Amino acid sequence: MAETATAWQLIIGGDPTLFAILRLSLIVSLSAVAIAALVGMPLGALLALTSFRGRGAVVVVLNGLMGLPPVVVGLGVYLLLSRSGPLGDLGLLYTPSAMIIAQAVLVLPIIAALARQTIEDLWRDYRDEFVAMGVGPAGRVAALVWDGRYSLLTALLAGFGRAAAEVGTVMIVGGNIDGFTRTMTTAIALETSKGDLPLALGLGILLVAVILVVNAAAWTLRSVGETGRTA
Amino acid sequence: MIHRRRVLAALLAAVLPAFAGLAAPAAAQDKSITVASTTSTEDSGLFGHILPIFEKETGIAVKVVAQGTGQALETARRGDADVVFVHAKAQEEAFVAEGFGVERFDVMYNDFVIVGPASDPAGIAGTANATAALKRIDEAKAPFVSRGDKSGTHTAELRLWKEAGLDPASEGGDWYRSIGQGMGAALNTASAMNAYVLADRATWLSFKNRGDLKVLVEGDKRLFNQYGVILVNPAKHPHVKADLGQSFIDWLISPEGQTTIADYRIDGQQLFFPNAPEKRT
Numbered sequence: 001m002a003e004t005a006t007a008w009q010l011i012i013g014g015d016p017t018l019f020a021i022l023r024l025s026l027i028v029s030l031s032a033v034a035i036a037a038l039v040g041m042p043l044g045a046l047l048a049l050t051s052f053r054g055r056g057a058v059v060v061v062l063n064g065l066m067g068l069p070p071v072v073v074g075l076g077v078y079l080l081l082s083r084s085g086p087l088g089d090l091g092l093l094y095t096p097s098a099m100i101i102a103q104a105v106l107v108l109p110i111i112a113a114l115a116r117q118t119i120e121d122l123w124r125d126y127r128d129e130f131v132a133m134g135v136g137p138a139g140r141v142a143a144l145v146w147d148g149r150y151s152l153l154t155a156l157l158a159g160f161g162r163a164a165a166e167v168g169t170v171m172i173v174g175g176n177i178d179g180f181t182r183t184m185t186t187a188i189a190l191e192t193s194k195g196d197l198p199l200a201l202g203l204g205i206l207l208v209a210v211i212l213v214v215n216a217a218a219w220t221l222r223s224v225g226e227t228g229r230t231a
Numbered sequence: 232m233i234h235r236r237r238v239l240a241a242l243l244a245a246v247l248p249a250f251a252g253l254a255a256p257a258a259a260q261d262k263s264i265t266v267a268s269t270t271s272t273e274d275s276g277l278f279g280h281i282l283p284i285f286e287k288e289t290g291i292a293v294k295v296v297a298q299g300t301g302q303a304l305e306t307a308r309r310g311d312a313d314v315v316f317v318h319a320k321a322q323e324e325a326f327v328a329e330g331f332g333v334e335r336f337d338v339m340y341n342d343f344v345i346v347g348p349a350s351d352p353a354g355i356a357g358t359a360n361a362t363a364a365l366k367r368i369d370e371a372k373a374p375f376v377s378r379g380d381k382s383g384t385h386t387a388e389l390r391l392w393k394e395a396g397l398d399p400a401s402e403g404g405d406w407y408r409s410i411g412q413g414m415g416a417a418l419n420t421a422s423a424m425n426a427y428v429l430a431d432r433a434t435w436l437s438f439k440n441r442g443d444l445k446v447l448v449e450g451d452k453r454l455f456n457q458y459g460v461i462l463v464n465p466a467k468h469p470h471v472k473a474d475l476g477q478s479f480i481d482w483l484i485s486p487e488g489q490t491t492i493a494d495y496r497i498d499g500q501q502l503f504f505p506n507a508p509e510k511r512t
Contacts (some may be wrong), residue, residue, distance in 0.1 A: 083310030083468060091470065093311050094265060094296060175296035177265075178279070193415025194274050195422075195440030 006202030007209075017179070018203075022210060025183040028096055028170065029163035032103030033111070036159055040108045041152065044115025045141055048123055059116065065109035070168030077102040078172050094175040099183070102169035107159035114155035118148045150222055157218055164211050184210075263292035264475045267304070267312035269383060270413045272458070273297035275433035275502055280495040285482055291475050299413065301381030307331060307461075310468035313476040316483075318383035318431075318458045332461035333473075336484050339492050339503040340457045343387055344435060345448035346418070347373075347427035355427075361451040362395035369397050372406040374426035376417050379409030383456070388429045391453065418444070431456055433502040458503070460484075483507070 010018055047058065079085050081093040081101075092098045122144050130140050145152065167185035174181035176190060184207040191200035272278055273295055282293045298306060300317040307315045308331050315332070317323060326332045345355065345364055353371035355364035368375055377400065378385035392398060399407040410420055414434040421428040422442035430438075435446065448454075460480050465473040482488045484507035492505045 083470065085309075088310070089470075094294065175265075175294075177294040177296060178273075180294050190274070192419070193270070193413050195415060195419060195438040197440055 004202075004205060006198045007205040010202050010206060018206075020179065021182055021184055021187055022206070024096060024181070025164060025185070025207070026210070026214075028099045028183060029103060029160055031100045032107055032163050033156055033160045035100065035104040036107040036111050037156055039104075040111035040159075041115050041145070044112040044117075045119050045145065047112070047116045048119035048144075049137075049141065059113075062109055062113045062116065066113050068106055068109060070106055070166040071172065073106045074102055074169035074172030077105060077169065081173065093173060094177060094181060096174070096181060098173040099170045099181060102173045103163040103166070106166065106169055107163050110162055111155050111159045114158060115152055118151040118155065119144045122148050149225075153218055153222060157215055160214060161211060164207070164214075262290055262475065263294055264313040264472050264479060265294045265296060265311070266314045266316055266479070267296050267298060267302075267306040268316040269300055269303060269318055270297045270415065271318070271384075271431045271434045272316060274413075274415055275437045276497070277433065277492070277495055277503060281488070281491050284491055285479065285488070289478055289482065291478060293479060299378070299380045299382030299384075300386065304331075307463045310463070310470065313463055313472045314460060314479055315463065316458065316460045318456055319386040320457055320459060322383075322386065323459050323461060327461060331464055331467055333464050335459045335461045336480060336507060338458045338460050338483050338507055339489075339505045340455060341432045341503050342449065343384065343429055343454040343456050344432050344446045345427060345454075346421065346430050346435060346444050347447045348425040348443045349445050350425070350443070351447060353427070356447045358448050359450045361391055361448055361453050364448045365391055365395045365397065368427050369395075369399060372404065374406050374408065374421075374424055375399070376421040376424075376426045376428040377407060377409040378414065378417050378429075379411040380413070382413070384414060384429060384431055387454075387456065391429070394453065436497050436500055436502060457506075 047055070047062070077098065078093065080087050081090065081098050082088055083091075083093070092101070123140075126140075126144065126147075129135075130143075135143065165185065167189050170176075170181070170183050171186050171189065174183070174186065176182050176186040182190075184203060188200050188203045188207070191197075191203060268278070274297070278293075278295050282295070286292055296303070296306065296312065300319040300322060303312070303315055303317050304322055304326050306312050307326070308329075315323075315326070316338070323332070323335050327335050345361060347353070347355065347368075353364075353368045353373040355367050358364045358367075377388060379400075389400065392400065400409065408420070408424075408426065410417060412420075414430060415438065417428050418430060418434070418438050419440055420426070422440055422444050425443060427447075428444075432449075460483055462473060462476045462480055463471045465471040483492075489505035489507055492503050493501060495502055
């Protein structure tokens, strides 16, 4: 496989440009997931534990938003951040911050929807116990989040996978500027358009490898946590 | 609780360097400009050649957003770029006339080429007449890929069809494939389906996935491809970095900038030919 060889050469060659691109990809996607988690987890928990008129519709919409097309999110954030848009004065368009915002918007529904499902399922199991033991609302949320932590971690990984793999938003709001907003995915798109398909595929293999490493790290975290609990 | 802290610590460890990393580019932003340009200048490696030289001399970092000419001008109209560096003279002059640009300067030129499969089903090889070649492609109903994205190359293609007295873009016909994408994507498409395509020479020379494609028609003076540079009007968009942008334009059209452009070659072939007017006194 010529492409695998290219991927290896890229890694072994230790090209600083490549590492800068990899670093930016990780920074942008991990930051986006962190922000989306800070907002999405409480949102999911809130939705799981409350009942109100139209709740079913909200759940359906939230689940539906998991399929937000990146290019639409990119366009929306672009129009917001453009100098002619409402937030134009911030001067954020074509910066890594803009890319983080766009990816956070993209990932937020995934994390919120999966968190809601996880917590709601646990809530059904625990409801009687909570009532019998007289656990208050804060204690309930803490217990549910804690016991559902591994499923919630999977929700974070789903969000990260979505963010790290997408090219639509970062291309539009980042502009694929060399050395500034170029990520792995926009670099792959660029090399494809230059007709350098082996290099594009090499970069692609590298990106998949990095996503695997992040997932392996999460798995290790989980294993360590479980070992700790039984010990 | 220890585990929760561990999870939190891991999360923080992932996020903190992220924000530390963001602070650095923000600081460097002070002396930088954003240039909306075309895919041909970026993909051909021209910017990779000239920008480090410019930055070394002036300390001004140039951030290039490579788009089609139409999109680049739209980006500038919205105020999201300080300078536009594109190749569709009529659109550029309209941009200045609308008040979005200060003044347009010629920078350099090269030419378009009609690329097609070596088997050449329409028999256009060796013709030096671009419109005659298009007529033959139309008659043969041979597959033709159009950019279809309002780029400089697309604009040139539509002009050539018009000069040939044809209008396949609105007449349709499944041999005429409008893909709405950049030059590289158009070449990839043409390469995959053995179609004809109009390409700028710079992108063609730096394109690596040629397959059976080769240059079939070149040298017609109607295939001339002029690049121009314009400062976005600070009267329209007050945040435009007019001084830094003007420094970039002045350098591009200075004898030194012009020589630097001429020096850029791929496999010994010069890609862009400087033709800025003599500096006004």
